[in-house]
Amino acid sequence: MFGLFKKKKTPPTFAPLRTDMHCHLLPLVDDGSKSLEESLEVLQTMKEVGFEEVRLTPHYQYPRFPNREDDILERYKNFCDEVSRNRGDKELPQLKGVTGEYRIDDGFQEHVDRGQLLTYHFADPKRGSAKGLLLLELSLHQPVMGFDEIIFERQMEGYDIILAHPERYPYFSSHSEKLDQMKEQGVYFQANILSLDGFYGEEARKKAFEFIANGWIDFLGTDMHNVMYAQGLRHAAQNKKIIQLLEREEFENKNLVEQ
Numbered sequence: 001m002f003g004l005f006k007k008k009k010t011p012p013t014f015a016p017l018r019t020d021m022h023c024h025l026l027p028l029v030d031d032g033s034k035s036l037e038e039s040l041e042v043l044q045t046m047k048e049v050g051f052e053e054v055r056l057t058p059h060y061q062y063p064r065f066p067n068r069e070d071d072i073l074e075r076y077k078n079f080c081d082e083v084s085r086n087r088g089d090k091e092l093p094q095l096k097g098v099t100g101e102y103r104i105d106d107g108f109q110e111h112v113d114r115g116q117l118l119t120y121h122f123a124d125p126k127r128g129s130a131k132g133l134l135l136l137e138l139s140l141h142q143p144v145m146g147f148d149e150i151i152f153e154r155q156m157e158g159y160d161i162i163l164a165h166p167e168r169y170p171y172f173s174s175h176s177e178k179l180d181q182m183k184e185q186g187v188y189f190q191a192n193i194l195s196l197d198g199f200y201g202e203e204a205r206k207k208a209f210e211f212i213a214n215g216w217i218d219f220l221g222t223d224m225h226n227v228m229y230a231q232g233l234r235h236a237a238q239n240k241k242i243i244q245l246l247e248r249e250e251f252e253n254k255n256l257v258e259q
């Protein structure tokens, strides 16, 4: 009889992706998770909806989140220890390293100059540039002057670029010449799963599907921040259009390895 009141089980909709490559679950380093407990709860949801592996990507954003790579690596190590000590019998995805989501802003050049940018790599050693794949984001309000040159310079230095959630920038449409040009230049794009479910509004939802139809989107990320996002992810896992999309389209998520 108690079964009547049991929560409906969420389907493992995102199992085909296997890996999430964009989330903010390292506690207290940015606007993501606020505690170990919150991270554990969100990770549990991620496992429930089908993710086997998770790569953490804290913000590097000036002046709001002045993170340094050496400190983030240290915190990540401690976080992994804390997760093993406190997970109990929770089923969780495996933690597969930490990189970052770097915003192109007034602090970005300092990260470049320090030469410690944290990147992903393709599992296939024949793929990708020597320095790996760098996850970059732009301002959510207006285009930063010269951002395309900054991206191009990084490519010239030997990085591959993943542009985070292009559907969330109001200044890009699905006919954007700038985005088209970036694709021509070999930039990878990552859309947010929650965009596809309308979490950020109708405009971003529509564009996420249009960008996929354009053949522009290489990766899907959760961009998980906290338990509210985790609820959103559970909701997205029941969205028929998203379920069909994942049956139809291939994404690159599972082709990454840690450094």
Ligand SMILES: [Fe+2]
Residues within 6 Å of the ligand: 022, 023, 024, 101, 164, 223
């Ligand atoms: Fe993010």
